[in-house]
Amino acid sequence: MNFKIEEWNERASRWPEFIACLTEVAPDQLPFVLGEQYRAHRSYLFVALCSGEVMGLLRFAVQPIGPEAKCPTLHIGDAALCEAKIHAFAVREEARGRGIGTALQKRAIMRARELGCHQVASYSSYGRDANHRVKLALGFGAQPEVHGDKHQGVYFILPLQADAVLSRPAAAPTRRIEHERTT
Numbered sequence: 001m002n003f004k005i006e007e008w009n010e011r012a013s014r015w016p017e018f019i020a021c022l023t024e025v026a027p028d029q030l031p032f033v034l035g036e037q038y039r040a041h042r043s044y045l046f047v048a049l050c051s052g053e054v055m056g057l058l059r060f061a062v063q064p065i066g067p068e069a070k071c072p073t074l075h076i077g078d079a080a081l082c083e084a085k086i087h088a089f090a091v092r093e094e095a096r097g098r099g100i101g102t103a104l105q106k107r108a109i110m111r112a113r114e115l116g117c118h119q120v121a122s123y124s125s126y127g128r129d130a131n132h133r134v135k136l137a138l139g140f141g142a143q144p145e146v147h148g149d150k151h152q153g154v155y156f157i158l159p160l161q162a163d164a165v166l167s168r169p170a171a172a173p174t175r176r177i178e179h180e181r182t183t
Protein backbone atom coordinates (compact mmCIF):
# COMPACT_ATOMS: atom_id res chain seq x y z
CA MET A 1 0.00 0.00 0.00
CA ASN A 2 1.51 3.33 -1.07
CA PHE A 3 1.11 6.22 1.29
CA LYS A 4 2.42 9.73 1.78
CA ILE A 5 2.67 11.80 4.91
CA GLU A 6 1.58 15.44 5.05
CA GLU A 7 1.66 18.03 7.81
CA TRP A 8 -1.70 19.79 8.32
CA ASN A 9 -2.82 22.51 10.68
CA GLU A 10 -6.21 23.45 12.09
CA ARG A 11 -6.77 25.95 9.29
CA ALA A 12 -6.36 23.23 6.62
CA SER A 13 -9.57 22.77 4.66
CA ARG A 14 -9.25 19.01 5.15
CA TRP A 15 -9.03 19.24 8.96
CA PRO A 16 -12.52 17.64 9.35
CA GLU A 17 -11.20 14.50 7.61
CA PHE A 18 -8.62 14.13 10.38
CA ILE A 19 -11.33 14.51 13.04
CA ALA A 20 -13.52 11.98 11.19
CA CYS A 21 -10.68 9.42 11.04
CA LEU A 22 -9.84 9.88 14.73
CA THR A 23 -13.53 9.57 15.66
CA GLU A 24 -13.81 6.28 13.80
CA VAL A 25 -10.47 4.71 14.72
CA ALA A 26 -9.58 5.96 18.20
CA PRO A 27 -12.50 7.92 19.76
CA ASP A 28 -10.84 7.60 23.19
CA GLN A 29 -8.17 10.05 21.94
CA LEU A 30 -10.64 12.75 20.81
CA PRO A 31 -10.71 14.61 24.16
CA PHE A 32 -6.95 15.22 23.87
CA VAL A 33 -7.52 16.96 20.51
CA LEU A 34 -10.82 18.74 21.18
CA GLY A 35 -10.47 19.30 24.93
CA GLU A 36 -8.59 21.92 26.94
CA GLN A 37 -5.58 19.89 28.09
CA TYR A 38 -3.21 20.84 25.25
CA ARG A 39 -4.99 24.00 24.01
CA ALA A 40 -2.46 26.33 25.62
CA HIS A 41 0.33 24.75 23.57
CA ARG A 42 0.97 24.75 19.84
CA SER A 43 0.18 21.38 18.26
CA TYR A 44 1.42 19.73 15.09
CA LEU A 45 -0.48 17.19 13.01
CA PHE A 46 0.74 14.59 10.52
CA VAL A 47 -1.61 12.51 8.40
CA ALA A 48 -0.88 9.45 6.27
CA LEU A 49 -2.80 9.53 2.99
CA CYS A 50 -3.49 6.50 0.78
CA SER A 51 -5.16 7.37 -2.53
CA GLY A 52 -6.03 10.72 -0.99
CA GLU A 53 -7.80 9.21 2.04
CA VAL A 54 -6.66 9.76 5.64
CA MET A 55 -5.49 6.34 6.85
CA GLY A 56 -3.39 7.36 9.83
CA LEU A 57 -2.62 10.33 12.04
CA LEU A 58 -0.29 11.60 14.73
CA ARG A 59 -0.59 14.86 16.66
CA PHE A 60 1.74 16.30 19.28
CA ALA A 61 1.83 19.43 21.44
CA VAL A 62 5.01 21.28 22.33
CA GLN A 63 4.95 21.84 26.07
CA PRO A 64 7.46 22.60 28.83
CA ILE A 65 8.84 19.51 30.57
CA GLY A 66 7.49 19.30 34.13
CA PRO A 67 4.09 21.03 34.59
CA GLU A 68 2.06 18.10 33.20
CA ALA A 69 3.54 15.99 36.00
CA LYS A 70 2.71 18.83 38.48
CA CYS A 71 6.41 19.70 38.71
CA PRO A 72 8.27 22.92 37.90
CA THR A 73 9.54 23.43 34.36
CA LEU A 74 12.90 21.78 33.92
CA HIS A 75 15.75 24.15 33.08
CA ILE A 76 19.32 23.79 31.96
CA GLY A 77 20.91 27.04 33.08
CA ASP A 78 18.35 29.67 32.05
CA ALA A 79 16.90 27.60 29.17
CA ALA A 80 13.48 26.03 29.78
CA LEU A 81 13.29 22.54 28.25
CA CYS A 82 10.29 21.56 26.14
CA GLU A 83 9.00 18.26 24.80
CA ALA A 84 6.78 17.04 21.96
CA LYS A 85 3.94 15.23 23.75
CA ILE A 86 2.05 12.89 21.43
CA HIS A 87 -1.67 12.96 22.21
CA ALA A 88 -3.18 11.30 19.13
CA PHE A 89 -1.75 8.36 17.22
CA ALA A 90 -3.75 5.84 15.20
CA VAL A 91 -3.92 3.99 11.87
CA ARG A 92 -7.07 2.55 10.31
CA GLU A 93 -7.33 -1.15 11.04
CA GLU A 94 -7.21 -2.23 7.39
CA ALA A 95 -3.95 -0.32 6.86
CA ARG A 96 -2.06 -1.51 9.94
CA GLY A 97 1.18 -3.52 9.86
CA ARG A 98 2.50 -1.77 6.72
CA GLY A 99 4.81 0.75 8.32
CA ILE A 100 2.42 3.74 8.40
CA GLY A 101 2.57 4.11 12.19
CA THR A 102 6.37 3.94 12.18
CA ALA A 103 6.59 6.49 9.34
CA LEU A 104 4.29 8.90 11.25
CA GLN A 105 6.46 8.58 14.35
CA LYS A 106 9.63 9.21 12.33
CA ARG A 107 8.17 12.40 10.80
CA ALA A 108 7.10 13.59 14.24
CA ILE A 109 10.56 12.90 15.66
CA MET A 110 12.17 14.89 12.80
CA ARG A 111 9.79 17.83 13.32
CA ALA A 112 10.24 17.81 17.10
CA ARG A 113 14.01 17.94 16.63
CA GLU A 114 13.65 20.90 14.21
CA LEU A 115 11.44 22.66 16.77
CA GLY A 116 14.18 22.33 19.41
CA CYS A 117 12.27 19.88 21.62
CA HIS A 118 14.48 18.09 24.11
CA GLN A 119 12.45 14.85 23.83
CA VAL A 120 9.38 13.15 22.35
CA ALA A 121 7.02 11.76 25.00
CA SER A 122 3.84 9.70 24.99
CA TYR A 123 1.73 7.77 27.46
CA SER A 124 0.05 4.47 26.69
CA SER A 125 -2.04 1.94 28.57
CA TYR A 126 -0.77 -1.60 28.95
CA GLY A 127 -2.03 -3.98 26.25
CA ARG A 128 -1.37 -1.69 23.28
CA ASP A 129 1.31 -4.06 22.02
CA ALA A 130 1.59 -2.74 18.45
CA ASN A 131 2.04 0.82 19.77
CA HIS A 132 4.67 -0.36 22.26
CA ARG A 133 6.50 -2.29 19.56
CA VAL A 134 6.64 0.78 17.27
CA LYS A 135 7.98 3.00 20.08
CA LEU A 136 10.57 0.54 21.39
CA ALA A 137 11.84 -0.21 17.87
CA LEU A 138 12.43 3.52 17.36
CA GLY A 139 14.55 3.71 20.52
CA PHE A 140 12.07 5.12 23.07
CA GLY A 141 12.70 4.21 26.71
CA ALA A 142 9.78 2.89 28.79
CA GLN A 143 8.79 4.02 32.29
CA PRO A 144 5.74 2.23 33.77
CA GLU A 145 3.55 4.39 36.00
CA VAL A 146 0.25 4.02 37.85
CA HIS A 147 -2.18 6.90 37.21
CA GLY A 148 -4.68 7.58 39.94
CA ASP A 149 -5.33 4.48 42.04
CA LYS A 150 -5.00 1.72 39.52
CA HIS A 151 -4.59 2.82 35.88
CA GLN A 152 -1.39 1.08 34.82
CA GLY A 153 0.39 2.65 31.86
CA VAL A 154 3.78 3.38 30.38
CA TYR A 155 5.55 6.66 29.56
CA PHE A 156 7.66 6.41 26.44
CA ILE A 157 10.45 8.97 26.07
CA LEU A 158 12.90 9.51 23.23
CA PRO A 159 15.73 12.00 23.91
CA LEU A 160 16.62 14.27 20.98
CA GLN A 161 19.01 17.01 22.00
CA ALA A 162 21.76 15.54 24.19
CA ASP A 163 24.40 17.32 22.08
CA ALA A 164 22.67 20.69 22.51
CA VAL A 165 22.68 20.27 26.31
CA LEU A 166 26.33 19.25 26.35
CA SER A 167 27.36 22.22 24.21
CA ARG A 168 25.62 24.67 26.61
CA PRO A 169 27.99 26.05 29.26
CA ALA A 170 27.32 24.46 32.64
CA ALA A 171 25.85 26.66 35.39
CA ALA A 172 28.37 28.07 37.84
CA PRO A 173 29.09 25.50 40.55
CA THR A 174 27.24 26.14 43.79
CA ARG A 175 29.42 27.32 46.66
CA ARG A 176 31.06 24.42 48.36
CA ILE A 177 30.18 24.15 52.03
CA GLU A 178 33.31 23.91 54.09
CA HIS A 179 32.98 21.33 56.86
CA GLU A 180 34.35 22.47 60.16
CA ARG A 181 37.08 20.35 61.54
CA THR A 182 35.90 18.77 64.74
CA THR A 183 39.23 17.39 65.84
Ligand SMILES: CC(C)(COP(=O)(O)OP(=O)(O)OC[C@H]1O[C@@H](n2cnc3c(N)ncnc32)[C@H](O)[C@@H]1OP(=O)(O)O)[C@@H](O)C(=O)NCCC(=O)NCCS
Pocket residue numbers: 026089090091092095096097098099100101102103123124125128129130131133134137
Ligand atom coordinates in the same frame (compact mmCIF):
# COMPACT_ATOMS: atom_id res chain seq x y z
C1 LIG B 1 -0.29 1.63 17.11
C2 LIG B 1 -0.66 1.78 15.64
C3 LIG B 1 -0.85 3.27 15.32
C4 LIG B 1 0.49 1.23 14.77
O1 LIG B 1 0.21 1.49 13.40
P1 LIG B 1 0.80 0.55 12.22
O2 LIG B 1 0.66 1.30 10.95
O3 LIG B 1 0.23 -0.79 12.29
O4 LIG B 1 2.35 0.50 12.63
P2 LIG B 1 3.55 -0.23 11.85
O5 LIG B 1 3.01 -0.98 10.69
O6 LIG B 1 4.60 0.79 11.58
O7 LIG B 1 4.15 -1.20 12.96
C5 LIG B 1 3.33 -2.03 13.73
C6 LIG B 1 4.20 -3.05 14.43
O8 LIG B 1 3.45 -3.68 15.46
C7 LIG B 1 3.40 -5.08 15.19
N1 LIG B 1 2.12 -5.54 15.68
C8 LIG B 1 0.92 -5.44 15.11
N2 LIG B 1 -0.02 -5.97 15.90
C9 LIG B 1 0.63 -6.40 17.00
C10 LIG B 1 0.21 -7.04 18.20
N3 LIG B 1 -1.07 -7.33 18.43
N4 LIG B 1 1.15 -7.33 19.12
C11 LIG B 1 2.44 -7.01 18.93
N5 LIG B 1 2.90 -6.41 17.82
C12 LIG B 1 1.99 -6.11 16.88
C13 LIG B 1 3.61 -5.21 13.72
O9 LIG B 1 4.09 -6.49 13.37
C14 LIG B 1 4.66 -4.13 13.48
O10 LIG B 1 5.95 -4.51 13.92
P3 LIG B 1 7.10 -4.92 12.84
O11 LIG B 1 7.25 -3.73 11.93
O12 LIG B 1 8.29 -5.16 13.68
O13 LIG B 1 6.54 -6.11 12.15
C15 LIG B 1 -1.96 0.99 15.28
O14 LIG B 1 -1.79 -0.36 15.70
C16 LIG B 1 -3.22 1.56 15.94
O15 LIG B 1 -3.85 2.47 15.40
N6 LIG B 1 -3.60 1.02 17.12
C17 LIG B 1 -4.82 1.49 17.82
C18 LIG B 1 -4.62 2.87 18.42
C19 LIG B 1 -3.46 2.90 19.40
O16 LIG B 1 -3.21 1.97 20.14
N7 LIG B 1 -2.76 4.06 19.42
C20 LIG B 1 -1.73 4.32 20.39
C21 LIG B 1 -2.25 5.37 21.30
S1 LIG B 1 -1.71 5.18 22.94
